[in-house]
Amino acid sequence: MNQITLSHETDVDLWRAAVRPLLARRLPPESLSWRVGQEAPDLFSDMAEPPRGKTRLAVTHPIRITKQQMALCERVLCHTDPARFHHLYSVLQRLQMDPHALDDPGFHSGKWVRAADQSIRRDRHKMHAFVRFKKVGDRPSSEGAREVFAAWFEPDYRIVELTAAFFARRFTGMDWSILTPYGCSHWNGEILSFSPGVDKTHAPDADVLESAWTTYYSSIFNPSRVKISAMMSEMPKKYWKNLPEASVIPHLIQEAEHQKSGFMSAPETAPHKLARKITPDVYALRATPKHITSWDEAKQAAERCTSCALHQCATQTVFGEGPLNADLMLVGEQPGDREDLTGRVFTGPAGELLDKALIAAGLDRRNLYITNAVKHFNFAPRGKIRLHRTPTVDEIKSCKYWLDLERKFIRPRVILALGKTALRSLTGYSAALNSVRGQKISGLNGDIILATYHPSYLLRLPHGQARAEACRKFTADLSQAQSLADAPQMMK
Numbered sequence: 001m002n003q004i005t006l007s008h009e010t011d012v013d014l015w016r017a018a019v020r021p022l023l024a025r026r027l028p029p030e031s032l033s034w035r036v037g038q039e040a041p042d043l044f045s046d047m048a049e050p051p052r053g054k055t056r057l058a059v060t061h062p063i064r065i066t067k068q069q070m071a072l073c074e075r076v077l078c079h080t081d082p083a084r085f086h087h088l089y090s091v092l093q094r095l096q097m098d099p100h101a102l103d104d105p106g107f108h109s110g111k112w113v114r115a116a117d118q119s120i121r122r123d124r125h126k127m128h129a130f131v132r133f134k135k136v137g138d139r140p141s142s143e144g145a146r147e148v149f150a151a152w153f154e155p156d157y158r159i160v161e162l163t164a165a166f167f168a169r170r171f172t173g174m175d176w177s178i179l180t181p182y183g184c185s186h187w188n189g190e191i192l193s194f195s196p197g198v199d200k201t202h203a204p205d206a207d208v209l210e211s212a213w214t215t216y217y218s219s220i221f222n223p224s225r226v227k228i229s230a231m232m233s234e235m236p237k238k239y240w241k242n243l244p245e246a247s248v249i250p251h252l253i254q255e256a257e258h259q260k261s262g263f264m265s266a267p268e269t270a271p272h273k274l275a276r277k278i279t280p281d282v283y284a285l286r287a288t289p290k291h292i293t294s295w296d297e298a299k300q301a302a303e304r305c306t307s308c309a310l311h312q313c314a315t316q317t318v319f320g321e322g323p324l325n326a327d328l329m330l331v332g333e334q335p336g337d338r339e340d341l342t343g344r345v346f347t348g349p350a351g352e353l354l355d356k357a358l359i360a361a362g363l364d365r366r367n368l369y370i371t372n373a374v375k376h377f378n379f380a381p382r383g384k385i386r387l388h389r390t391p392t393v394d395e396i397k398s399c400k401y402w403l404d405l406e407r408k409f410i411r412p413r414v415i416l417a418l419g420k421t422a423l424r425s426l427t428g429y430s431a432a433l434n435s436v437r438g439q440k441i442s443g444l445n446g447d448i449i450l451a452t453y454h455p456s457y458l459l460r461l462p463h464g465q466a467r468a469e470a471c472r473k474f475t476a477d478l479s480q481a482q483s484l485a486d487a488p489q490m491m492k
């Protein structure tokens with residue numbers, strides 16, 4: 001057994017110096033034993049055959065470790081599990097033979113390293129978000145007194161060194177120390193330094209800034225944006241004890257709940273002045289027109305549609321747009337607040353997300369025809385706010401007339417329904433989206449209908465893994481739809 005001794009738990013330099021010659025000699029992971037000691041005078045002190053010396057190196061194998069792989073290793077070294085050295089070495093060894101080893105689901109060490117990396121990234125993210133400095137004094141300096149701050153934080157892993165540069169960049173103008181059980185970092189305006197971990201008795205006490213921060217936090221707390229589950233997943237309770245604002249959060253949430261119930265039961269108010277109908281007197285058309293022979297006629301007629309009550313408060317009809325020979329059509333639910341004011345589909349926050357996903361999927365929005373199942377904004381006025389309301393089945397049915405005309409004149413090969421309302425209008429299905437996602441449904445016109453998430457659903461998901469995964473699926477669905485639309489075809 002060859003023993004390697006590092007001087008401390010996150011001793012990246014010695015670890016890096018150790019693994020290269022070991023890999024070069026193709027030593028198997030099982031033949032190595034890793035140890036962390038106070039002193040590491042000789043890295044390979046207990047090795048039977050030291051991997052140094054000209055003759056040995058001459059017969060060794062070349063080593064390939066990319067920058068990204070090394071960065072991954074440096075992060076994972078901050079894990080607290082002693083097995084990390086073994087797993088990291090096993091991964092690096094496999095990577096020498098197979099550059100895709102980390103993607104192999106059957107490779108235990110690869111799986112372990114990927115999971116550890118995720119946990120460490122999450123821990124870093126939490127540390128960036130939840131470190132709260134307290135003022136502990138002033139320090140005289142040549143440019144006048146510098147304020148000195150300290151913070152106590154309890155990370156899950158040994159990430160103090162990994163996160164220190166972030167705080168030095170963000171809080172350059174003050175002296176600070178971050179104290180944790182795993183190690184401490186210190187900044188004096190010029191130099192970042194590190195010292196061993198301390199226990200909680202070193203945590204700084206409350207100060208005046210803390211009460212100022214709590215007051216500020218309460219004033220920016222927006223009750224209409226409170227999503228308790230999202231908040232709890234972003235700010236898990238274990239961090240609350242070190243956050244000054246945590247003492248006011250339960251009270252603020254209670255207040256928010258109270259305000260929300262008052263909000264929802266309040267009588268409807270008059271629409272916002274910007275939401276007045278643009279053409280209040282041209283709604284002569286009571287029944288849907290029968291003889292429409294082109295897309296232009298359909299668009300003009302839809303502008304005067306009164307076949308359901310939604311036209312009464314919406315600003316204008318928002319008809320679909322895009323090339324009339326598009327092979328791919330996207331169908332959303334209904335215009336939102338912004339679309340109602342601009343008269344153009346997907347121009348608000350959902351549209352921004354859609355645009356990003358289209359770019360990620362390699363699609364050009366200019367080649368797509370984009371429309372909605374319902375053409376008028378459906379909302380409940382609440383003071384200055386117009387709250388989105390899901391269209392009823394009757395409203396969807398009533399507006400289907402226009403969607404059918406768009407399908408008839410555009411004749412897309414593929415239609416991608418964004419969300420349940422669009423799916424319902426296109427197919428009559430009221431199934432859960434996940435049960436139809438990825439399936440090809442044959443439309444009556446010989447077109448193919450696919451379904452994916454609505455961008456607003458993705459926006460509502462809390463930031464994190466679930467959202468990233470749903471966005472990835474959404475992007476994949478967009479590119480699948482485009483590939484089907486691009487597949488070799490008969491003439492239209």
Ligand code: URA
Pocket residue numbers: 332333334335336339344345346347348350351372456
């Ligand atoms: N949501 C939709 O479904 N359509 C739009 O145009 C905007 C938001």
